[in-house]
Amino acid sequence: MTDNTRARQSQTGASAPRDGSQGGQKRRRRRGRGKGRSKQGSNGQQQGSKQGQQHDSSEGGKPNNPNRRRRRGGQNNKAHRNNWGGRRRSSADQRKRAQYQDRYDSSIPTRDETSAGGLVVSGMAEAVDKGGNVDLSKIYAALIGRLDRRGRLLWSMPKGHVEDDEHQWKTAEREVWEETGIYGEAFDTLGTIDYWFVSDGVRIHKTVHHNLLRYVDGDLNDEDPEVTEVTWVPMSELIERLAYADERKLARIAVDRMPELARKERTSGRATPR
Secondary structure (H helix, E strand, C coil): CCHHHHHHHHHHHHHHHHHHHHHHHHHHHHHHHHHHHHHHHHHHHHHHHHHHHHHHHCHHHCCCCCCCCCCCCHHHHHHHHHHHHHHHHHHHHHHHHHHHHHHHCCCCCEEEEEEEEEEEEECCHHHECCCCCECHHHCEEEEEEEECCCCCEEEECCEEECCCCCCHHHHHHHHHHHHHCEEEEEEEEEEEEEEEEEECCEEEEEEEEEEEEEEEEECCCCCCCCCCEEEEEEHHHHHHHCCCHHHHHHHHHHHHHHHHHHHHHHHCCCCCCC
């Protein structure tokens, strides 16, 4: 073995451990860096894909901020609220404005009208048993029916215009007879209804006095051209039969008072003519 050979072996043996250890550390560091790079790469790809999705889904190509809160319902619901809710509020405001103008607009001439009518009832005394109990299904009230513009038959209490110097009880008796064919005697007040409306360019404030009438004589008829049909309705079904809310309120008062009134009729010895 020559001196050159020994020198090469000694250089190779001395450098091998150093290269091997450094190589191993380098490889481990490369593996560590590789893992880090792979994680960063995957995270970068995920973030890039997310940003791309956000970028694609946003309007005008602008990326969305993930921390930004979305409005509930989005633009479509906002437009829907504007289209529907706005119209409802607008129509309600228009109705209120029209009612205010009908009532307070000084440019429209105003007129007051007064009417009277009521319920003519039959069978009050006969509805009371020996124990003082009252059967409302045996007490009847006369109603009139008129057809509206849609062809519906709407039931209401008979009533009409109060003539000059005429007491409203006399008006009620006259109007009930004209519209139903029944003659009744007014004996108590029931209540008053008032409302506004416009007719032929005139703003009208109408007051209607309703009364209770005791049946005296007559048979039902619908000879009045303004009346379509006339009928007797049991007091137990009166409220649900009436078409108008304000008259239903008065009917509820009549139903609540009827037991006491029927007992008074029986105590006084009154009987319904047959």
